[in-house]
Amino acid sequence: MAESSKLWYDKPASVWNDALPIGNGRLGCMIHGRTATELLCLNEDSVWYGGPHDRVPQDALKHLSRLRELVREGQHAEAEKLVNRAFCGSPSGQRHFEPLGNVKIEFGHEIDKVKEYRRELDLETAIHRTEYTHDETDVKIEILASEIDQVIAMRIRTVIKTEFMIRTTRESEVEYESHEYLDSLQTKSNQIVMLVTPGGHQSVRACCVLGVTTDQEGTVEAEGGSLVVVAKEALVVIGARTSFRHHNFETSAARDVSAALERGAETIWDNHIQHHQSFYHRSQLTLGPTSPDDSLPTDQRIEKGTTPALIALYINYSRYLLLSSSRPSNGSDQTLDLPANLQGIWNPSFHPAWGSKFTLNINLQMNYWGCLPLALDICMESLFSLLHRLALPENGVKVAKAMYGARGWCCHNNTDLWADCSPCERWMPATLWPLGGAWLSSFIWEHYLFTSCLPTLRKNFPVLEGAVEFCLDWLVPETFPDGKEYMVTNPSLSPENTFLDEHTREKGTFCRGSTADLTIISSLFEDYLNACKTLQLKPHLLREVGKAMLALPPPSICKKTGRLQEWGIANHADAEPGHRHVSHLLGIYPFNCIDMDASPQLARAALRSLEIRLANGGGHTGWSRSHLLCIFSRLRMPDKVAESFDALLDTSTLPNLFSFHPPFQIDGNFGAAAAVVECLVQSFELTGNGQRVLRLLPCWPQEWGNGEMKGVRCRGGWSVTFKWRDGVVVGCVEVRSVIGGDHESQNGGHDGSNGVELPSEETRKGIVLFPDGRIVEFEGSGPHFCQLE
Structure with a gap:
């Protein structure tokens, strides 16, 4: 359902608080969806001001x-x-988190000449889309943050060849200020390389690399510290690494970008969606009924209540x-x-509230x-x-x-x-x-x-x-x-x-x-x-x-x-x-x-x-x-x-x-x-003999409607799926064991197949407490699935 899986808007973001986030855990980006000059605000999780220091009170x-x-x-x-x-x-304060920088893409499409504008964040695919028509030309822009490729990737597609310019900066979140907090900026063929030192003794250093490829008829030229692109379709890839994790952080950032560009947009997009959904689809909440307000842009839905x-x-x-x-x-x-x-x-600020710590x-x-x-x-x-x-x-x-x-x-x-x-x-x-x-x-x-x-x-x-x-x-x-x-x-x-x-x-x-x-x-x-x-x-x-x-x-x-x-x-x-x-x-x-x-x-x-x-x-x-x-x-x-x-x-x-x-x-x-x-x-309760209690709909407000919860995890190593209507559970309740099931660590699934140790295979018991007071017992050992009427 789009109502519960997409944020969408009928105008670009005017300020950072209106922009939409993407991230791969390490790299983050706030996307404004602008048509004249698109603004991407970048973060990398280890870009902090200052290095380690000994602050332990001695007295x-x-x-x-x-x-x-x-x-x-x-x-x-x-x-x-x-x-x-x-x-x-002493000193009394700790270090603070800072922005990595900004990417500005100058399309020159003034918003008053744009038709059929829409920007959205699709939670199912973790992809941001901006679509509009300018001078009878359709423009489609998709942006994602890939964990597989460790880059932010942007695909720009138009019906006819379009010229645009790409710049990277590191400026204050106040857009009219002109200070740039960076060490150097270099352009070479199809890349921009920005080096950054957040500041302070022993601070980390960061390298942000932006690279571009186009369709066969397109061109990319380095000009005046920017990249000028003329193409129907272009792939823009942004990578960043810091000295916090990498000695050769410049080389690592460049390698990320080069590898992603070589794979191409289709592979990046396919791998990203598959990987994201392998985690995102483990649980899912669906609620209804829908109302006319649910078809409105998200900001208007919030105002409606x-x-x-x-x-x-x-x-x-x-x-x-x-x-x-x-x-x-x-x-x-x-x-x-x-x-x-x-x-x-x-974080857009060089002086974030509470240091964004x-x-x-x-x-x-x-x-x-x-x-x-x-x-x-x-x-x-x-x-x-x-x-x-x-x-x-x-x-x-x-x-x-x-x-x-x-x-x-x-x-x-x-x-x-x-x-x-x-x-x-x-x-x-x-x-x-x-x-x-x-x-x-x-x-x-x-x-x-x-x-x-x-x-x-x-x-x-x-x-x-x-x-x-x-x-x-x-x-x-x-x-x-x-x-x-x-x-x-x-x-x-x-x-x-x-x-x-x-x-x-x-x-x-x-x-x-x-x-x-x-x-x-x-x-x-x-x-x-x-x-x-x-x-x-x-x-x-x-x-x-x-x-x-x-x-x-x-x-x-x-x-x-x-x-x-x-x-x-x-x-x-x-x-x-x-x-x-x-x-x-x-x-x-x-x-x-x-x-x-x-x-x-x-x-x-x-x-x-x-x-x-x-x-x-x-x-x-x-x-x-x-x-x-x-x-x-x-x-x-x-x-x-x-x-x-x-x-x-x-x-x-x-x-x-x-x-x-x-x-x-x-x-x-x-x-x-x-x-x-x-x-x-x-699922925090236990019976007198140690059985886990799974209490369904213990506090569901009536005005929150009917729905289905898939894959909610419970203490005791259980996963539960059920539907309800008017405060009553309907149909079967599925109870699965996640011991030996599908949840993963960095080493893969806990099914014993890769040498991961499992708890003993003793039979485990529990009870499901329904909202009408009914109590149904269940039990299982190892990977287990049961249906409770």
């Missing part, structure tokens, strides 16, 4: 005891003063975006793969919440690559030991191209929070729950264990008001939020044992024990972990307001009641510590927290609204889910369907996709 450890005492005494201003003086990195087909388009677009911005490389490059950052890979206090995690249920586990491999670099001795291990005298490794609120683990910036509500790495490590066990892939679990286990070691040493004993002693974090904070002291009403940041901290740590400990059992390892930390888990305090409820307590021991009030972060509710989502059935009292307290946040303006950014969507889906409140999705489209969505903070942040797209999947199927 933190000797002041740690004093800082903890100040927090205990409620001396908030003094505690923050000490942190600012001794616990911040939510329809079932628009929801399906949003989710399918999110799957497309993750595939386009997070893909593993081949060969030796794989250890330097980078996950999707704050903007995926699409990897933010670890929810944003990077949210990028991958929907990855596994949407059958895109291949995309998580780049996240694991970064995790391994964070845990290296020169990165996270060094920071843990130097700042806190702790074992293992840690990372604070942000990281960058160089896997910098030191505190970032000098902002008290976020800077001194060393649990970003621990939270990120939760994906290690979660990946196994969905895929049952033992090799990946075994490979990542040392990273998980190192995070556990740090958390064991980070916990300290604290006496609570009831006289009991618990193990908590100190200093602690609730990411980016502040409080008013319950006694003095003084504004503060640091507390003892925030709910967010203890949720992350307790979940990490459980993951560690489960991983040890699964890998049949004798955990040398077993005694320590068990003792620490028993000493963690339970979540508490504020007696005055009835909400879930956010600030640990103290019953502080919110300085900003409508704050965008709801970190104290992580136990609902993405973790499953609080459940409507298993812990109804805590669930009601969490709901009360949400009510207070929303009543005071919470959920006002794209990603925070998406987190609320995820939480309401777990609480099984379909009316609130529908209301939140409407708000997401109304206030936090750009014309190109990008999520808006403001500015653009891609985490809102990914978080909303995860929430919709959670409304379709939930």
